[in-house]
Amino acid sequence: MRYRDFTIQDFVADEYFRKWVYQPTPEAETFWQNWLQENPSKRKEVDEARALLQQIQFRNFQASQEDFKEVWQKIESEEMPAATRPVYKLRPQPGNWRTYAFKGAVAASLLIGMIWFAFALLQSPSDSEVYFTAFNETKTVILPDHSQVSLNANSRLTFDENWEVDKPREVWLEGEAFFDIEELYKSSMPFEKVKFIVHTGNLDVEVLGTTFNVNSRRGKTQVVLNTGKVAIKANSEETGNITMEPGDLVELSENSKSFDKKLVNPEDYNAWMQKKLVFKRSPLANVAEQFQDYYGIPMQFKSDNISQQQVTGSIPTESIEMFLQVLAKSMQLHITQENDTVWIENQKQEDNP
Amino acid sequence: MDLEFLYKHPSQRENSDGKEGKTASAMSEKFSEKEIWMNFKNGSREAFAFMYESHFFQLFNYGRQFCTNKELVKDCIQELFVELWNKRKNLGETDAIKFYLFKSLKRKIIRKLSQHPNLSAHSQALDKNIFEIVLPIENELIAEQDEQERKQKIRNAVNKLSAQQREVIFLMFYENLSYDQIAELLSVKTKTVRNLLGKAIQSLKNKLLFILFFLLFTLF
Numbered sequence: 001m002r003y004r005d006f007t008i009q010d011f012v013a014d015e016y017f018r019k020w021v022y023q024p025t026p027e028a029e030t031f032w033q034n035w036l037q038e039n040p041s042k043r044k045e046v047d048e049a050r051a052l053l054q055q056i057q058f059r060n061f062q063a064s065q066e067d068f069k070e071v072w073q074k075i076e077s078e079e080m081p082a083a084t085r086p087v088y089k090l091r092p093q094p095g096n097w098r099t100y101a102f103k104g105a106v107a108a109s110l111l112i113g114m115i116w117f118a119f120a121l122l123q124s125p126s127d128s129e130v131y132f133t134a135f136n137e138t139k140t141v142i143l144p145d146h147s148q149v150s151l152n153a154n155s156r157l158t159f160d161e162n163w164e165v166d167k168p169r170e171v172w173l174e175g176e177a178f179f180d181i182e183e184l185y186k187s188s189m190p191f192e193k194v195k196f197i198v199h200t201g202n203l204d205v206e207v208l209g210t211t212f213n214v215n216s217r218r219g220k221t222q223v224v225l226n227t228g229k230v231a232i233k234a235n236s237e238e239t240g241n242i243t244m245e246p247g248d249l250v251e252l253s254e255n256s257k258s259f260d261k262k263l264v265n266p267e268d269y270n271a272w273m274q275k276k277l278v279f280k281r282s283p284l285a286n287v288a289e290q291f292q293d294y295y296g297i298p299m300q301f302k303s304d305n306i307s308q309q310q311v312t313g314s315i316p317t318e319s320i321e322m323f324l325q326v327l328a329k330s331m332q333l334h335i336t337q338e339n340d341t342v343w344i345e346n347q348k349q350e351d352n353p
Numbered sequence: 354m355d356l357e358f359l360y361k362h363p364s365q366r367e368n369s370d371g372k373e374g375k376t377a378s379a380m381s382e383k384f385s386e387k388e389i390w391m392n393f394k395n396g397s398r399e400a401f402a403f404m405y406e407s408h409f410f411q412l413f414n415y416g417r418q419f420c421t422n423k424e425l426v427k428d429c430i431q432e433l434f435v436e437l438w439n440k441r442k443n444l445g446e447t448d449a450i451k452f453y454l455f456k457s458l459k460r461k462i463i464r465k466l467s468q469h470p471n472l473s474a475h476s477q478a479l480d481k482n483i484f485e486i487v488l489p490i491e492n493e494l495i496a497e498q499d500e501q502e503r504k505q506k507i508r509n510a511v512n513k514l515s516a517q518q519r520e521v522i523f524l525m526f527y528e529n530l531s532y533d534q535i536a537e538l539l540s541v542k543t544k545t546v547r548n549l550l551g552k553a554i555q556s557l558k559n560k561l562l563f564i565l566f567f568l569l570f571t572l573f
Contacts, residue, residue, distance in 0.1 A: 009547075009554050015529060052557060056511070058523050059485050061417035063427075068409050071431045075405070078435045142423060 004039050011049035021053045132156040133175075135296030136320075138273065145169055145184055147196070152176035152215075152272050153294045168195040176215040176293070178270045183209030203252050206231045212244075213270045217293055219254030224269040232259065275318050279311040284344070287311050287327070291342070295320055302345035306333070387448040394441050401441075405434055408451055411528065412458050418523065419483045419516075420462050429461040452534045455524075459538060484519035486511040510557060518553040521546055 011017045020028040036043055131141045133151045141149045144163045151157055155175025163169055166186045184194040198205040200216035210228025214221065223232060225244045232250055233241045242259045244250055249269070251260040268278040277290055285307040288299035294317055301307045315326045324342065328335045334347045384392070392400035409430065416426035433454065437444070447453045466477050514522075517539065524530045524538065536543040 008558065009551050012554065013525060013532065013550065018526065018529070048558060052554065053526060056522060056526060056557075057487055058418065058519075058527065059487050061414045061423075063410050063413035067413065067423075067427060071409065071427050071434075072402075072405060074431045075434045075438075078431065146421070 003035060004042060006042070006045065008045050008049045008052070011045060012052055017049065018053060021050050128158050129161050130156065130158050136294065136317075138275075143169070143171070145182055147182045148180040150178040150180075150270075150273050152178075154296060166194060168197050170197045170199065172199045173214055173216055174201070175217060176213070176272070178211070178213045178273055179207075180211045181207055181209050202235050202254065204233045204235075206233060213266070215269075220251065222249065222251045222269075224249045224264060224266050226266040226270070234259070271314060272317065276314045276316045278314045281310045281312055283307060284309050284311060284331070287315075288344075291323070295323075297340060297342055299342045299344060302343060306344055306346060385448065386450050387446065390447055390450055393437075394444060396441070401434075401438060404437075404450060404454070408454050411451070412454055415455055415528070416458055416462055418485075418520075419478050420466065421478050421482075425465060426462065429458055429465060433457050433461055449534065451528070452530055452538075455528070455530070456538055480516050483516040484523045486514070486519060486522075513556055514553050515549075518549050521549045522553060525550065 006014070016028075017032075019025075020032050032046070036046060131139065131151060133139050133153050133155050135154050137153055139151045141151060141157060143149060143159065144161075147169075149157060149171070152175060155173070155177060157171055157173055157177060159169075159171040169184070179196075179198065181196045184196075186192045186194055193208040196207050196209075198207075198214055200214065200221045201219060202216075203221050205212070205214060205223055207228060207230040210230055211226040212228075212230060213224045213226070216222075223230070223244065225246050225248050227246055230244050231241060232244065232252075234252060236257075239252065239257055239259065242250060242261065244261075247263050247266055249262050249264045249266075253260075265280075268280060271278040272294070277287075277294075279287060284301070288301070288307070291297070291299045297320070309331065311327075311331060313330060315323055317323055324335050324337075327333065328347075332347045334345045336343045389400050389403060393404060412430050412433075413426055416429065417423065420426055437457075511519075520539065521535055524535045525532075530538070532543050532546050536546045539546065541549075
């Protein structure tokens with residue numbers, strides 16, 4: 001078919017034509033302008049086809065460089081047999097079971113099958129998904145209801161693969177995470193919202209739809225609320241419940257019988273998502289704690305009085321070297337690293353001529 | 354977190370894979386698709402990595418057009434490439450690698466969604482969001498009051514297209530696939546694809562073109 005017989009559809013379906021619209025070259029420009037001069041009756045079709053191509057745009061889902069590298073690394077490790085499974089887990093595929101079955105005797109596989117069935121009955125529907133981060137790594141997790149959880153380093157988030165309709169949405173957290181929870185209405189009662197619950201070692205955070213940060217380490221849980229409203233329920237009845245407003249920080253320690261509550265700037269507590277830690281008159285001991293939580297490297301003080309010095313400011317976490325340099329400079333400290341421990345002492349006169 | 358931009362045509366996108374991009378383009382200048390595929394089948398890691406580098410972002414974007422679960426899309430891409438490598442000796446020949454990858458990825462995602470109804474409920478994009486067409490960025494900039502009405506008209510018109518019609522347009526306009534390849538991807542006859550596109554254009558043309566022209570002339 002010749003161009004002069006083309007309809008709009010033929011034009012948009014023609015690769016050469018599309019190339020002229022999307023990636024015009026001088027050659028293509030000359031060709032089509034000449035062609036249009038020779039075939040003026042076709043100008044309408046050409047203009048309309050051009051307009052269609054130019055105006056129709058799709059949503060672009062841009063994968064990040066991290067995604068690109070992460071998937072490639074998994075491909076490389078998966079090619080080896082018995083490789084690590086992907087973090088995002090599905091139930092065993094039929095193929096796997098078949099291989100297992102063929103390997104064992106029929107009786108054995110029957111037995112296994114029965115045990116598995118009994119196990120599945122007892123366990124159902126709790127097929128849980130586990131996401132975890134290494135030191136110096138953060139990760140974003142999308143929950144089945146599309147809520148987003150950012151996991152800080154050295155943390156673990158667990159939840160059921162299947163969320164029952166209208167039942168509370170539950171997750172279990174060890175470590176630190178920032179939650180951005182979508183409101184969800186019950187399908188049976190359209191005006192009632194479905195609860196979202198974060199379980200930590202010593203308390204539950206109950207919300208309907210909010211953003212908040214939870215840090216649960218060493219038996220202590222700290223919750224900072226950015227937006228919305230949450231209720232905190234301690235595991236121990238004696239401690240009871242407390243509600244939070246935006247800007248509130250609530251803390252419950254292992255041996256404490258009551259909540260500590262104060263007003264803070266909530267952004268300071270989720271600054272880790274922007275790869276920095278923000279301190280406001282925090283003792284160095286607290287900096288050391290957060291440093292160890294993030295990098296997995298202990299920080300020790302050569303004399304006790306240093307640990308009580310107060311730090312104010314933000315420190316980037318992208319590299320350990322940078323973190324320590326910023327800390328040393330701003331606090332005039334002498335920092336050394338030996339035997340996988342970071343040692344801190346006051347800068348001596350001779351170090352700073 | 355997904356960064357959602359307006360979908361720029363692949364030619365207008367910046368090469369987001371930096372260094373990898375250079376080796377990739379060097380390879381595609383030297384070898385044809387058929388040769389790259391043959392090299393990969395013969396065990397070339399370079400060819401395999403090239404196939405990954407040059408298609409990962411497109412595959413991700415394609416999968417996300419109908420599956421909202423980013424991790425699931427990534428997992429399927431991972432599985433696809435692991436399988437490709439492990440089964441490379443038994444694979445047939447092809448001179449259309451991208452089409453082959455698109456086809457395999459789509460099958461994988463759809464199979465996974467159908468095997469896990471619970472997963473599917475959360476991860477399957479709503480019909481209206483599958484291959485969703487958005488307004489060009491220029492139009493978004495024209496925020497005048499009387500433009501609102503025009504924008505709404507465009508929105509209504511593109512939303513009248515079926516998900517299948519939008520998929521045809523996506524695959525043809527943006528991924529340069531042929532009628533035959535699109536037909537295979539959609540599991541329909543080539544003639545059906547022609548009809549789908551024809552009807553889509555007809556309905557867009559009737560409702561849209563005068564509006565589009567108006568916009569075009571106000572833009573240039």
